[in-house]
Every structure is written in C-alpha cells, then in structure tokens.
Amino acid sequence: EKGGYDHFMLKEIYEQPSVIKDTYRGRLHANEGLIQMAGVEDNLEKFLNAERIIIVACGTSWHAGLVAEYIFEEFTRIPVEVEYASEFRYRNPIINRNDVVIAISQSGETADTMAAIKLAKENGAFVFGVCNVVGSSISRETHAGAYTHAGPEIGVASTKAFTTQITVLTMIALRLAKAKGTLSTSVFHAYLNELEIIPEKVKEALETNEKAKEIAAVFKDAPNCLYLGRGYNFPVALEGALKLKEISYIHAEGYPAAEMKHGPIALIDELMPVIVIAPKQGHYDKIVSNIQEIKSRSGKIIAVVTKGDTQVRELADYIIEIPETSDALSPLITTIPLQLLSYHIAVMRGCNVDQPRNLAKSVTVE
Numbered sequence: 362e363k364g365g366y367d368h369f370m371l372k373e374i375y376e377q378p379s380v381i382k383d384t385y386r387g388r389l390h391a392n393e394g395l396i397q398m399a400g401v402e403d404n405l406e407k408f409l410n411a412e413r414i415i416i417v418a419c420g421t422s423w424h425a426g427l428v429a430e431y432i433f434e435e436f437t438r439i440p441v442e443v444e445y446a447s448e449f450r451y452r453n454p455i456i457n458r459n460d461v462v463i464a465i466s467q468s469g470e471t472a473d474t475m476a477a478i479k480l481a482k483e484n485g486a487f488v489f490g491v492c493n494v495v496g497s498s499i500s501r502e503t504h505a506g507a508y509t510h511a512g513p514e515i516g517v518a519s520t521k522a523f524t525t526q527i528t529v530l531t532m533i534a535l536r537l538a539k540a541k542g543t544l545s546t547s548v549f550h551a552y553l554n555e556l557e558i559i560p561e562k563v564k565e566a567l568e569t570n571e572k573a574k575e576i577a578a579v580f581k582d583a584p585n586c587l588y589l590g591r592g593y594n595f596p597v598a599l600e601g602a603l604k605l606k607e608i609s610y611i612h613a614e615g616y617p618a619a620e621m622k623h624g625p626i627a628l629i630d631e632l633m634p635v636i637v638i639a640p641k642q643g644h645y646d647k648i649v650s651n652i653q654e655i656k657s658r659s660g661k662i663i664a665v666v667t668k669g670d671t672q673v674r675e676l677a678d679y680i681i682e683i684p685e686t687s688d689a690l691s692p693l694i695t696t697i698p699l700q701l702l703s704y705h706i707a708v709m710r711g712c713n714v715d716q717p718r719n720l721a722k723s724v725t726v727e
C-alpha cells in the first residue's frame with residue numbers, strides 16, 4: 362500500500378505532481394482563460410462583497426493560509442487575516458457579516474478549526490472550507506467549500522495536503538481577481554498557464570532527492586536548524602521548520618529572513634545550519650545580503666535556488682536547485698526539497714517518520 366516506497370510520507374511527497382493535477386482538473390481551463398469551482402461560482406457575490414477574508418487553520422494548514430494571504434492580497438486586493446484557529450476562537454474576535462472566513466483543514470476534523478467555524482457562523486460570516494477528506498465534519502459544517510482532492514494522506518507530517526491547499530487557494534484568488542479586474546488580462550493568463558505546468562516543475566523539483574539526502578547526511582546530528590525565507594517563501598520557511606521538528610525531533614525555527622537581525626542572528630555560529638529559500642524571482646538581492654550576514658558569522662548555509670543561479674552558489678555551503686516559476690507560485694516548488702530534507706534526516710536518525718512520537722494525524726481534541 363506504500364506503493365514501493367519505504368514510508369507513506371515519501372510516497373505522498375512523490376504523489377504531488379499527480380495530485381496537484383487532480384486538484385485543478387476540471388477547474389483550471391488555461392486555454393479558455395477560465396477557472397470554474399462550483400463552491401466559488403455559487404457564492405461569487407459573497408466573495409466579491411467581502412470586506413475582508415479571515416483564514417483560520419492549524420499547523421501546516423495555517424502555513425498554507427499564510428501563503429494564501431500573500432496571494433489573495435496581491436491578486437485580489439482584498440485584505441486578509443490569517444489566524445490560528447485556537448487563538449481566534451478564544452479571543453472574542455471581530456467578525457462582521459461582510460467577512461468571508463476560509464477554514465483550511467486536511468482532515469476536516471480539527472477541533473479548534475471546527476470551533477472557529479462555529480463562532481464565525483454565529484456571528485453571521487460566510488464560511489468556506491478547504492478540506493481534503495470528503496464528507497468530513499468541517500466540510501459539512503461550512504456553508505460551501507472546495508476539496509483539495511489529494512487522496513488519503515496517511516503520514517502524520519502533512520505534505521501533499523499543503524501543496525494542494527495552496528493550489529485550491531490560488532485558483533480561488535485567480536477567479537476573484539478575474540471578476541474584480543485586479544490582475545491585468547495578460548498576467549491572469551500567465552498565472553493560469555504557469556499553474557497548469559506546475560506539476561511538471563514539481564516533478565523536476567523531486568529530482569533534488571539525492572542532493573537532499575547528501576545534505577541530510579551532513580546535518581542529521583545538528584541540534585538546531587534555522588529556516589529563512591521572504592515574501593511568498595516566508596511561510597515555506599515556517600513549514601520547512603515544522604516538518605523537520607515533527608519528524609526528526611530537531612529543534613527548528615522558521616523566520617522571515619529580514620527578522621534575523623532582530624534576534625535570531627545571535628544563534629548563528631559554525632554549528633548552525635541555516636536553510637535559506639532564495640529563488641531568483643522575489644526579493645533576491647535582499648536575500649543575498651541576508652546570506653552574506655549569515656556567512657560572515659560562519660553559519661552553514663544550505664540554499665534553495667533557481668537552476669542556473671550564480672550569486673548564491675558563491676556564498677552557500679550547499680545549494681539545491683529547483684526550476685524557475687513565478688514568485689507567487691514558487692511555494693509549490695520550494696517546499697519540495699524541504700520536505701525531502703526533513704524526510705531523509707528523520708530516516709537517518711532512526712525516527713518513526715510516518716507516526717512521530719506524541720502526534721496524531723487529526724487533532725480532534727483541543
């Protein structure tokens with residue numbers, strides 16, 4: 362049932378090119394310049410009248426929500442807030458009738474996310490679910506929704522759920538951008554075309570497996586690890602760190618790269634591996650200077666870069682090359698080598714990759 366892979370996690374990592382296709386099949390029509398999602402079409406007015414979008418989720422789904430915040434604001438100019446469901450539900454949040462709440466949950470059973478949804482409904486908000494498990498509690502409790510169609514995710518560490526959640530949320534943002542006219546026609550079409558070929562690029566990104574394994578062998582005994590990214594890739598840094606801590610039990614933190622100098626830089630010495638997400642698109646020059654700051658403090662730099670990169674290669678101790686894509690879609694690619702890196706480190710440390718200690722696949726208690 363693991364399809365020849367040693368672990369479900371690895372199988373699920375490798376499924377990403379095909380499940381992303383499953384996610385957009387019948388919804389993304391790049392040739393016609395169309396996005397069709399029933400849950401969105403049926404409630405288009407609600408989305409278009411939204412004064413604000415509030416995203417509630419936990420864990421990896423919350424990270425997908427953060428990526429979506431950057432995408433929605435850029436594409437649709439609708440203000441977005443992303444909240445941990447557990448914080449939202451207990452802090453008497455301001456929820457207005459014109460707010461659209463998007464709840465993201467792979468399992469559709471997470472107790473805190475469920476409670477946040479109920480609270481939002483009580484306050485008159487329209488609640489849209491992005492779930493993977495068909496017929497799950499959250500998919501039933503929400504007013505409408507869109508499934509990710511990633512297939513069963515068995516590994517406790519979420520992988521394909523993350524990339525398919527981002528795919529669904531990107532399609533929603535594009536649909537709204539089209540209706541609102543907040544993206545130029547050419548940019549809109551370019552995103553549709555790029556999203557359509559993303560599975561090919563994910564496949565190419567999976568070719569970093571050997572490199573990830575090689576790097577894993579070097580750093581498997583590190584006690585700490587720092588992940589840095591900017592913009593769309595800041596949430597990917599958080600996700601990379603979460604993946605490492607939950608399956609390998611190495612303490613890891615994700616940070617927006619520029620925040621490093623406000624504290625975490627004090628941690629850097631020759632024993633500290635720093636994983637920097639530094640694709641060509643985005644804030645490249647800024648991240649290059651962040652890398653210089655780490656290097657001058659003898660930190661060990663592992664950089665995820667776009668194929669053909671020359672500048673970061675000069676500075677980094679290790680580079681992982683990924684195919685080029687647009688800045689906004691890059692999380693779908695940059696996250697792949699980070700999943701592989703965590704996986705190999707956990708395996709080399711003899712950890713139970715699919716069922717890490719103390720963790721459950723769905724957190725149905727608060």
Ligand code: M6R
Nearest residue numbers: 420421422466467468471518519
């Ligand atoms: O099923 P959900 O997406 O609601 O689960 C949320 C988190 O419990 C989940 O993402 C958790 O953080 C994973 N173990 C991360 O890999």
